[in-house]
Amino acid sequence: MEALELARWQFGITTVYHFLMVPLTIGLGLVVAIMQTMWVRTGKAQYLRMTKFWGKLFLINFIVGVATGLVQEFQFGMAWSEYSRFVGDVFGAPLAMESLLAFFVESIFLGLWIFGWDRLPKKLHLATIWAASSASIMSAYFILAANSWMQHPVGVEMIEGRPVLVDIWAVLTNNTLLVAFPHTIFGAFSVSGGFLLGISWYHLWKRRRDGIDTVEADGKVLVGDVESTGRDRTDYQVWLQSLRIGAVIAIFSFAGVAVTGDLQAKLMFEQQPMKMAAAEAACHDGTGFSVLSLGNPGSQDCDDIVAVVEVPGMLSFMANGDFNTEVKGVNSLLPEYQEKFGTNLPDDPIYGERAGSEIDYVPVMEVTYWGFRIMITFGVLAACAAAVALLIVRKGAVPESKWLMRLAVFGILAPFGANAAGWIFTEMGRQPFVVAPNPDPNGIDNVFMFTAAAVSPGVSVGELAASLITFTAIYGILLVVEVRMLFTYVRGGVPSAMPELLHNHNGRDDDGASDGKDEGDVLAFAY
Amino acid sequence: MEFLPTLWFVIIAYLWTGYLMLEGFDLGVGMLMKLTARSNQERRVLLNTVGPVWDGNEVWLITAGAATFAAFPLWYASLFSTLYLPLLLVLVGLIFRAVAFEYRGKVDSDSWRNRWDWAIALGSFVSAFGVGATLALTTTGLPINANGDREGGAFAWLNGYALLGGSAVVLFCLIHASAFLVLKTDGDIRARYRGLLLQYLPVGLLPMGGWAITVHLSGGKPLTWLTLAIAVAGAIFAWVMAARERDGLSFLGMAVFLTAGTTTIFTSIFPVVLPSTLDPAFNLTAANASSSDYTLSVMSVVGLIGLPAVLLYQGWTYWVFRQRVRGDRIPQAHSVTIQ
Numbered sequence: 001m002e003a004l005e006l007a008r009w010q011f012g013i014t015t016v017y018h019f020l021m022v023p024l025t026i027g028l029g030l031v032v033a034i035m036q037t038m039w040v041r042t043g044k045a046q047y048l049r050m051t052k053f054w055g056k057l058f059l060i061n062f063i064v065g066v067a068t069g070l071v072q073e074f075q076f077g078m079a080w081s082e083y084s085r086f087v088g089d090v091f092g093a094p095l096a097m098e099s100l101l102a103f104f105v106e107s108i109f110l111g112l113w114i115f116g117w118d119r120l121p122k123k124l125h126l127a128t129i130w131a132a133s134s135a136s137i138m139s140a141y142f143i144l145a146a147n148s149w150m151q152h153p154v155g156v157e158m159i160e161g162r163p164v165l166v167d168i169w170a171v172l173t174n175n176t177l178l179v180a181f182p183h184t185i186f187g188a189f190s191v192s193g194g195f196l197l198g199i200s201w202y203h204l205w206k207r208r209r210d211g212i213d214t215v216e217a218d219g220k221v222l223v224g225d226v227e228s229t230g231r232d233r234t235d236y237q238v239w240l241q242s243l244r245i246g247a248v249i250a251i252f253s254f255a256g257v258a259v260t261g262d263l264q265a266k267l268m269f270e271q272q273p274m275k276m277a278a279a280e281a282a283c284h285d286g287t288g289f290s291v292l293s294l295g296n297p298g299s300q301d302c303d304d305i306v307a308v309v310e311v312p313g314m315l316s317f318m319a320n321g322d323f324n325t326e327v328k329g330v331n332s333l334l335p336e337y338q339e340k341f342g343t344n345l346p347d348d349p350i351y352g353e354r355a356g357s358e359i360d361y362v363p364v365m366e367v368t369y370w371g372f373r374i375m376i377t378f379g380v381l382a383a384c385a386a387a388v389a390l391l392i393v394r395k396g397a398v399p400e401s402k403w404l405m406r407l408a409v410f411g412i413l414a415p416f417g418a419n420a421a422g423w424i425f426t427e428m429g430r431q432p433f434v435v436a437p438n439p440d441p442n443g444i445d446n447v448f449m450f451t452a453a454a455v456s457p458g459v460s461v462g463e464l465a466a467s468l469i470t471f472t473a474i475y476g477i478l479l480v481v482e483v484r485m486l487f488t489y490v491r492g493g494v495p496s497a498m499p500e501l502l503h504n505h506n507g508r509d510d511d512g513a514s515d516g517k518d519e520g521d522v523l524a525f526a527y
Numbered sequence: 528m529e530f531l532p533t534l535w536f537v538i539i540a541y542l543w544t545g546y547l548m549l550e551g552f553d554l555g556v557g558m559l560m561k562l563t564a565r566s567n568q569e570r571r572v573l574l575n576t577v578g579p580v581w582d583g584n585e586v587w588l589i590t591a592g593a594a595t596f597a598a599f600p601l602w603y604a605s606l607f608s609t610l611y612l613p614l615l616l617v618l619v620g621l622i623f624r625a626v627a628f629e630y631r632g633k634v635d636s637d638s639w640r641n642r643w644d645w646a647i648a649l650g651s652f653v654s655a656f657g658v659g660a661t662l663a664l665t666t667t668g669l670p671i672n673a674n675g676d677r678e679g680g681a682f683a684w685l686n687g688y689a690l691l692g693g694s695a696v697v698l699f700c701l702i703h704a705s706a707f708l709v710l711k712t713d714g715d716i717r718a719r720y721r722g723l724l725l726q727y728l729p730v731g732l733l734p735m736g737g738w739a740i741t742v743h744l745s746g747g748k749p750l751t752w753l754t755l756a757i758a759v760a761g762a763i764f765a766w767v768m769a770a771r772e773r774d775g776l777s778f779l780g781m782a783v784f785l786t787a788g789t790t791t792i793f794t795s796i797f798p799v800v801l802p803s804t805l806d807p808a809f810n811l812t813a814a815n816a817s818s819s820d821y822t823l824s825v826m827s828v829v830g831l832i833g834l835p836a837v838l839l840y841q842g843w844t845y846w847v848f849r850q851r852v853r854g855d856r857i858p859q860a861h862s863v864t865i866q
Contacts, residue, residue, distance in 0.1 A: 063629040066582065067622040073592050074614055077607025081676070084607075088600020089818045093826055096597035099590040100833035108583035108841050115579035119847060165818075168825045456608035458676030463611045470615065474622060481626070485633060499859070526575045526857040527632045 002353060006464035007079040007455045010471060012427075014071050016420050017475045021065030023419050026140060026185065027192025028058040029133035031245070033126075040126050046237040049494045049501075053238065054196070055129075056489055056497035059114065064482050066107070071471065073099075079464065082350060083434055083454035090156050090165040091146055094172075098142035105135035115525055140188075141181055148177035151430060152271050153438050153447040163435075163447045176271065179263045186256030187422065189249055190415040194382050196246025197389055199490050201408035203239040204398045207231065213397060221396040230494055230501035238494060240396055247386040250415075254383030262318065269319035272436055274333050274361060275429035278368035280315055282329040289314030291373075330362055337361040340445070341437065345452060354452045363431045371425030378418035385411050531823040532813040535598035536800065538830055540793035542594055543662065546587035547696065548785055553577040553584055555704025557624060557651025558697070560644050563723065567637075568854040569716060570644060574631070575857055576711040579848045581628060583841055585621070588658070597826050601816035602665075602800045605675035610661050610684055617657035624650030632860030655700045656693035660684075663692020666742050666792050668802035673809050691741070695734035699785070702731040706765065706781045709774045713851045721769060724777070728766045732784065736762070739791045747795045754794065758787035 032055045039047035073095065076084050084091075109131040116125050149155075155170030156163035165171070207213045212224035212231055223236045269276050280289065290307035313323030320327075338361070347356045389408065392399065398408075430436050437448035488496070495501045556577050564570040577584075596603040607614060627646035631639075667688040670678045677683055705724040709717055739758060743751045765780025796802070800816055803809035817823065 059629065060633075063625055067625040070585075070589065070621050070625075071618050073589050074607060074618060077592075077596065077603045078611050078614055079608070081604035081608035084596065084600055084604040085675070088596060088603065089822050092593065092595075092597030092600055092603070092818070093822055093829075096590070096593040096826060097829050097833075099586060099593045100829055100837070103589060104583065104586045104833070104837045105840070107586050108580075108837075108844055111579040111582055112844055112847060116847060165822045165825070168822075456604075456611075456676070457674065458671075458678070459608050459611050460681050463615075463681050467611070467615045470619060474619065478622070478626060481630065485630060488634070526571065527578045527628060527860060 003461050003464055004452060004455045006468050010468045014471050018068040018072060019423060020416055021061055023188035023191040024061050025065045026136050026188035028054060029136050031192050032058055033129045033133045036126050036129055040122055045234045049238045050242055052497040053494045057486060060485050064478055079456055080454050081456035086162055086449055090163055094142045094145040098139050102135045102139040102142060106132050117525060140184055144180050144184060145172055145177050148174045148180050150435050152176040153435055153444060156447055158446055176267055179260050179267060183257060183260035183264055186253045186260060187419050189253035190257060190382060193246045193250030193253055194412045194415045196242050197250060197386060198409045198412040200239040200243035201398050202405055203493060205405040208400055215397050219395045235494060243393060247390045250386035251383055254379060257379055265318040273328055276319060276327060277330050277333055278363040278365050278429050279372040281365045281369040283331050284329040285326040285332055288312045334361055350453045359432055363429045368425055368429045371421045374421040375418045375425060378414040382414040531820055532817040535823055536797060536813045539591060539594055540789060542587055542591040544786055544789045546591055548782060549584035549587060551700045551703045552707035553581040554651040554655045555700035557647045558701060559704055561648035572712055572716055572852050572854050576852045580844055598818055598823060599800060599816045600818060601675055602811050605671050605811060606665050606801055609669050609671060609677040612681055613657045613660050617654045620650040620654035655697045659696025660689040660693040663688045663738055665801050666796050668804040670805050671803045671809055672805060691734055691738055695738045698731040699735050702728050703781050706778045710778055711851055713853045724769050732762050735788055739788045742792045742795045751791045751795050754787045754791040758784050758791060761787055
């Protein structure tokens with residue numbers, strides 16, 4: 001493989017992986033902040049338990065997001081030095097704003113939140129989780145500002161072959177950003193919704209399996225009480241409320257994702273018509289959206305693809321809000337791109353082995369076509385499942401069925417899949433550009449960069465192979481460790497986050513460390 | 528020299544100093560987990576002196592990187608691509624260390640804890656060494672060509688300065704961590720680390736002093752004679768105060784040593800930010816590697832709001848967690864209980 005391909009695989013793997021942790025961090029952070037607010041306002045025990053339990057899972061996940069986020073900040077310079085040089089005047093600014101204005105707040109206030117229980121006044125302690133959670137959302141804004149600029153460059157002028165920033169406000173209010181931001185945030189909330197729902201279902205199911213809660217013939221739920229293991233009536237409240245909160249979040253965030261996704265499609269139609277065509281794997285112009293196609297979209301031969309189920313007018317609606325706009329297919333777009341940006345890469349050493357070779361303007365259509373559909377399918381499934389779940393538990397119990405419980409737990413993966421598929425679609429759909437040209441009427445069509453020119457010229461294939469293997473291996477190990485840790489803490493239930501709920505502990509352990517909390521402790525929590 | 532690139536050079540030097548000042552002691556504490564700590568209780572004490580603050584400390588590194596990208600994209604691109612392998616090691620070290628902090632106490636088993644203790648200690652060592660090598664090389668030079676790309680293959684950066692800078696930062700972190708632990712612990716542990724501090728400070732700060740002197744001799748200015756003298760005075764002050772059990776002042780001495788040391792190093796190389804060992808004509812300077820004045824002005828506004836705010840709320844965190852950590856004054860780790 002050549003350096004470019006290795007660098008692209010590395011960026012893809014590390015970024016998709018990082019973005020498994022990010023949406024859960026953003027979504028769960030807000031959930032925990034809301035739960036703690038409810039506890040501070042009402043003083044009810046179940047809200048404290050919810051805060052502690054979901055907070056624990058939040059932290060187990062957060063740390064892997066932090067660790068893998070470091071790589072993101074470094075790898076632009078390491079593997080993509082030409083890209084960094086080309087875009088540096090505009091692209092570095094939102095990244096620096098992210099660390100200065102958002103990531104500092106998130107990290108420092110989260111430290112205060114974790115270790116500050118009982119040390120800080122209640123309301124001040126509550127404010128720390130709100131600060132951390134809001135900062136994580138603000139982080140997303142700045143990072144998406146940088147990404148949206150790559151999709152739709154604004155606010156710059158070309159001076160001596162490089163885009164030079166002339167209007168930071170244009171970059172921070174890029175219309176691509178203004179829809180990508182809510183779309184991403186709603187996507188993150190849908191992840192936390194499914195997470196709450198699946199895990200709470202499991203616990204309600206386990207209470208029934210263990211005979212703690214029973215359901216009478218008329219559907220009335222008799223809530224049991226096992227105090228010594230923390231599985232008392234409050235425990236039941238924790239899971240039932242969490243489940244309902246999760247389901248409601250899943251449904252509302254799906255509505256948000258759908259509305260913003262629709263706006264995004266319309267912008268994509270104007271800004272990146274080739275991506276739109278690739279989403280449909282459409283060679284010819286048309287108005288219909290295929291739900292299912294057979295054949296090989298990757299062959300890039302129209303006769304190979306047969307739409308099995310097609311919704312007439314749907315593609316037109318997605319692109320332009322009516323039913324008779326012809327959305328251009330690859331066959332019409334290709335000559336337009338070739339005319340504007342050339343048929344071959346320039347004979348410049350910056351393109352390495354690819355200098356002078358023909359430019360392939362069509363993204364990998366298997367990926368864009370299926371990526372787009374997986375995103376939508378998983379999103380719809382997760383929202384429908386949440387609605388059904390609300391209906392099933394309306395009387396306060398989940399069915400005894402083990403399979404249904406497994407389905408609820410596996411369903412946690414659906415919104416993760418939708419998020420990853422959406423990102424893979426939008427990033428792969430931008431190829432062969434790393435900075436896509438902006439075709440707005442008063443846009444800046446000459447600001448673009450081919451991915452082939454972006455990689456570090458001085459970095460060898462061996463180095464890239466070494467880092468690709470290292471990151472993939474480490475990320476694989478971390479995924480196993482994190483998932484095992486999450487499973488352990490989920491199975492442990494609330495007492496895994498609140499050992500003080502268990503009454504069967506006694507005395508001091510070998511370390512002489514005090515059991516649970518003592519008045520004299522300098523920290524309410526310790527690693 | 529233009530004002531804005533100079534200002535941003537100073538800010539980036541300040542960010543690196545802040546990083547070494549803060550993460551310096553948590554990297555050192557990480558290494559001491561395996562070097563000196565004798566029991567699980569002592570390791571937990573060490574870990575919890577930095578528990579609430581290490582993540583905030585690490586953001587200084589991310590900010591230093593991002594600020595370099597924003598203000599000096601050509602410096603960022605050349606430095607990070609040239610030092611591909613050492614920075615890979617830094618990342619691997621930081622990844623394992625971060626996860627280990629969070630996961631170490633989550634399963635109640637000696638082998639589990641031992642594995643993560645190694646991750647913390649080795650991760651801290653590798654990342655401290657890599658950061659030190661990176662900083663030393665950007666101040667002494669790398670084989671970069673006219674485009675700023677590395678010539679000579681994956682290990683072209685490897686030389687004596689890389690080893691000097693790497694060991695300088697590793698040893699500084701160990702000494703700095705000892706001074707920090709004397710402030711943050713109590714009883715036997717505190718006495719032991721004061722002993723270690725007194726014993727090793729004079730030797731441990733030598734490599735960083737050597738690095739500062741090297742850079743000073745190759746491009747120093749009258750001012751750097753002064754800062755170099757202040758650095759030496761800071762180190763002596765730290766040692767004397769530790770001997771007199773004035774621990775706060777001893778730590779202050781370390782801070783003076785570090786700040787004066789990095790000031791010497793960065794002032795000596797200015798206005799060059801990354802010398803080329805191939806041809807001085809290829810040197811990256813604050814002027815030819817910087818972003819446009821407009822970008823730098825925008826970032827200056829952001830920095831003027833962001834940096835003082837960080838100092839305030841990060842300072843407040845240290846105030847909240849100012850109490851000394853003792854083995855009998857911290858709760859058990861929350862290892863999980865399966866029902």
